[in-house]
Amino acid sequence: MEIKFNQLNLQNFKSHEDLEVKFGDLTKILADNAKGKSSIGEAITFLLYGNDLMGSKLDPSPVTYEADNTLVTLHLSVDDGELLLGREIAKGRNKFYVNEVPSKATEFNEVVEKLFDKDLFLSLFNPNYFFTLHWEKQRQMILKYTTAPANKEVFKELPKPQSDKLSVLVKKHSLIELDKIHRSNKTKLDKQYIAAQSRTKTLKEQLDQQAPTVPLDSLNAELSQLVKERNSIEAVTDKAxxxxxxxxxxxxxxxxxxxxRDDIKDQFNQLKSEQIQDTCRVCHQTLQDEAIDAVKAEKEQRIQQVKLKFQKSVDERKTLEEELKTLEYVDVSEQLEKVRLLQEKINPIEYEISKHKQFEALKEQVDTAQTNEKETLESLNESIFILDAIKEFKAKEAELQVKKVQDLFKNLSIKLFEEVKTTGENKPTFIIQMDGKDYMKLSFSEQTRAGLEIRDVLSEQSDLIVPCFVDNAETITKFKEPNGQLIISRVVADKELEVVAE
Incomplete structure (x- = not known):
């Protein structure tokens, strides 16, 4: 979009009671000092924003004469259309006009905002305004219209291992997420690796201290012989x-x-000597003949049962005595002593063999600890590699971004990043230099030329062309004319205000 100023009218604006300014492609404002040259540029920024050329609040009231109101109107062309804007201060109140129609402040501001961003317009209109902004705002404006390097562009600049690794990882996570993930992993794995190293060292020390001194084969051979002897003796002693x-x-x-048998004998004798009772033990009545016979028969039956029991006990005892005669007691005390002595020899050998088993178990623990230590280190190194790759990616991305921005300028050097000494990482900054000197160390004419180059870059990148106002142009012997209309203010000794449009 191209915006051109056609005509500016001032009534009671600072030193101008009634002034009409017509603009051309080149407009020269010529006069001696204090004749209101700068006020013409200020009138335009006041109309749009109520500010001066540097963005500060402006009081346009006349100081050498009295007036009831102040009025500024600007007729401008926007591409193929035309627009007339006006701002008036009457009795301390602002009034706004759009195409001569009284408008509310919000309506007026909406019209202006649709034309251009405030900081962008002021930077394009006044070459010195850009440098009044905070460096972060300056950086943002320059980068706003500069496309950041694509991941593929940066990957091409990285070493292949880093490029291959990141190009796969970014399919699932962003670089910011990857950085958070692996910074957290590194912190955790640093501690785990220290613990794993400590455990491996401790187990190795235990392994060295518990190493058996007698070979296992020798122990097994000796044990086998002693166990064979013991088992041979025990076979005899067990049988005996x-x-x-x-x-x-x-x-x-x-x-x-x-x-x-003796108890049964006593029972038999008691039973045999037992008297036959002729009275009932329950009712004490005298028993009849048949009852007495029944009592005698019952006694005889019990006698026979006792005899049978006695005979069975005698027969069982004889059987056992016959078996006992076939057996002979064997004295194995000597053999048991031999077994005891052999076991005394076996015990320390078995203890030494158990130390071998413990040693092998400890070796397995050492192997496990070493494997864990190795895996932890590999995981730690993986996170470190990824973090280094991300750091390198950011450095290359910054380098490419700086190159893209730097390619926009011919005479200025732009610094977008600076290295943090403690971490080696880049942090954002924004420094403009000309011939190796920072902007604040440049002369006024150098600062103006720097501002003109900045404003042309901003204009080209934003596709917005607006007039440029160069104040105190007499201090600059030569400069590249900016795109769009150029309005220059120049001091000419002893000259009244003159505006020349070409």
Missing amino acids: QMVNGRINILNNQINVLTQE
Whole structure:
């Protein structure tokens, strides 16, 4: 979009009681000092925003004469259309006009905002305005119209391993997310790796301390021989102990049966001497002949049962005594002593063998700890590699972005990033230099030329062309004319105000 100023009318604006300014492609404002040259540029920024050329609030009231009101109107062309804007101060109140129609402040501001952003317009109109902004705002304005390097562009500049790794990872997560993930991983894995190293070291020390001194093969061979001897003796003693045990069992059983036989004898004698009762034990009535016979028969039956029980006990005892005669007690005390002595030799060997088993178990723990340490280190290194790749990506991205921005300028150097010494990472900044000097160290004419180059870049990148007002042009011997209309203010000694449109 191209905007051109056609005509500016001032009534009671600062030193101008009634002034009409017609603009051409080049408009020269010539006069001695204090003749109101700068006020013409200020009238335009006051009309649009109520500010001066540097964006500060402006009081346009006359100081050398009295007036009831102040009125500024500007006729301008917007591409193929035309627009007439006006601002008036009457009795301390602002009034606004759009195409001569009284309008509310919000309506007026909407019309202006549709034309251009305030900071952008002031930077294009006044070459010195841009440098009054905070560096972050300056940076934002320059980068707003500069496309950031695409990931593919940056990947091409990275070493292949880093490029291959990141190009896969960014399909699932953004670089910001990856940075958060792997910074968190690194913090966690740093601690885990230290713990894993400590555990491996401790287990290795235990392994060195518990290493067996006697070879396992030698121990097994010696143990095998001793166990063979012990088992051979125990085979004999076990057999003997079975016989001896059987003898003891038989003797016990015979003693029990003998006691049982004697008890049955006593029971038989008591039963035999038992008198036949001729009265009932319950009702005490005298028993009849048949009843007495029944009592005698019952006694005889009990006697026979006792005899049978006695005979059974005698027969069982004889059977056991016959078996006992076939057995002979074997004295194995000597053999048991040999077994005890052999076991005393076996015990320390088995202990040494158990140390081998413990040693092997400890070796497995060491292997597990070393594997865990290795895997933790690999995971840690993976996160470090990714973080380094992201850091390199950002550095390359910044480098490419700087190149894109720098390619827009011919005489100025633009610094968008600076390195943080503690981390080595880049942080945003915005520094403009000309011939190696920062903007604040430039002369006024150099600052103006720098501003003109900035405003042309902004104009080209934003596709917005507006008039440019160069104040105090007499201090600049030569400069590249900006795109769009050029309005220059120049001091000419002893000259009254003259506006020349070409």
